[in-house]
Amino acid sequence: VSSSDLFHPQRTTNPRKPSKHIKFITIALLFLSLSNNPPPPKKNPFWFRIPQSSESHRYLFAFQFWAATNLEEIDFKMVVGLINANPTVYEKKERRTRPVSSDVVDEYAVEPIDELEIFDHIRDIKDPEHPYSLEELKVVTEDSVEVDDNRSYVRVTFTPTVEHCSMATVIGLCLRVKLMRSLPSRYKVDIRVAPGTHATEAAVNKQLNDKERVAAALENPNLVEMVDECLAPSYD
Numbered sequence: 001v002s003s004s005d006l007f008h009p010q011r012t013t014n015p016r017k018p019s020k021h022i023k024f025i026t027i028a029l030l031f032l033s034l035s036n037n038p039p040p041p042k043k044n045p046f047w048f049r050i051p052q053s054s055e056s057h058r059y060l061f062a063f064q065f066w067a068a069t070n071l072e073e074i075d076f077k078m079v080v081g082l083i084n085a086n087p088t089v090y091e092k093k094e095r096r097t098r099p100v101s102s103d104v105v106d107e108y109a110v111e112p113i114d115e116l117e118i119f120d121h122i123r124d125i126k127d128p129e130h131p132y133s134l135e136e137l138k139v140v141t142e143d144s145v146e147v148d149d150n151r152s153y154v155r156v157t158f159t160p161t162v163e164h165c166s167m168a169t170v171i172g173l174c175l176r177v178k179l180m181r182s183l184p185s186r187y188k189v190d191i192r193v194a195p196g197t198h199a200t201e202a203a204v205n206k207q208l209n210d211k212e213r214v215a216a217a218l219e220n221p222n223l224v225e226m227v228d229e230c231l232a233p234s235y236d
Helices: 020-034 115-122 168-182 201-208 211-217 221-231
Strands: 045-050 059-066 074-080 145-148 153-158 188-193
Touching (some): 115 153, 115 168, 153 168, 168 201, 168 211, 188 201, 201 211
Parallel strands (some): 153 188
Antiparallel strands (some): 045 059, 059 074, 145 153
8 A cells, every 4th residue: 555645634623633434544663663573673763754744743653764785674653743843044145146257258168067056956955854955944055065066076065953753764855856956977975964963963974875764765766756746847
């Protein structure tokens, strides 16, 4: 059964209570996940949230993917309440244009990629939990981008809004996918949590820069759907 078909709560008059249908499905999934023999190894978790309707946004369904070779080892959990209910929202910076040198000879020459271009690619990515961009939450800033065009290397350091944010891996995956789709394939992209800003910093960094884990995660249609939702252009 597709989980995308399961995790769509019915409309209720009280958004604080999930429907009986959702409760039943959640209990069933928990039972199935715990009945596996042997149990999944307790390794670094990979979280993502199934998008909910506006009436039930307080109930976040998260899948915890254990860092194992068997992708079927899944632990289902329901997280009640927003991870960060009241984040600080900052004003967006005005977009700057790249200066054009007056001594440019070949107008068709390939310009080197710089920090400003990378930041323009990622600044409008939507937060998985709130209707704000990563720039508005200061999850990413222009100063958090490093580029070495000669070595085809890009590093983005992001700052979760809270140190126990279980969406950190999702945010990092959105950053990686966005740059994978935007940059030439020769670029090596390094995505990292800012030092000291997350409780499981080392585990998140390891997951986000493991090609096999990223590839396996992107084979999950529900996760890809969520990433695409975060990357969808905003016309505000």
